[in-house]
Amino acid sequence: MGYVDIHCHVLPGIDDGARDMDETLKMLKIASEQGISDMIVTPHYKQGRVGTPRQAIGEMIEQVGKYAALSGISIRLHPGTEIYYNSSLEEKLESGWLAKMNDSDYVLVEFSPLETFSYIRNAIEDLFGLGCHPILAHVERYQCMLSNVDNVRILHDMGCRIQVNASSIEGVFGFKIKHFIKKLLKERLVDYVGTDAHNCKTRAPEMTKCAEVLRKQCDAAYVDELLFGRAQKELLVMK
């Protein structure tokens, strides 16, 4: 088994990710060459703005799979969504309209980068209350986390999973973010790594460089857990 990318926008033409099937296939080829064997596709959902129902995501995965096979690309795709939190998600989650992570109880959730910590904490509690297990997308993007690692610890202690983007680990977004992630890794507050890929150039599905950086900072068992182990255990194995 290769790396598992739990956060990417590779489905064609449904959000600000891959524009069309051609770009989707180019992204999948890159991902495969980077050692990724499984991707949970996470198109954006934002109430009143953008969103794709679970059923349509499944149909697209099937279609993309056929094209990928014809192009000789071997990669497994699984359904998911990156949910921009609002307080009225109940109906869409309970009816199954929104795709959870590979149809598990886990949901990938994001907020405005400037959102307050108390709002995020309450939202995480709300999601647990709805029977979901939240994964906070790209924790390094929120000011309230960057300015206080204790806030990440509080969410982690609540059972919220923490996801970091591979490019941030590499240092693409500068020293401050790289240093913040280093602190999180030291305290084992990171649970998942995702590429958050949107295209095949500036935001490509790359994992190799990030894996090299992680291997310098963490022990081998933790690196394996971050790059595939936890995903395999929590998201890819159906209970």
Ligand SMILES: [Fe+2]
């Ligand atoms: Fe994303």
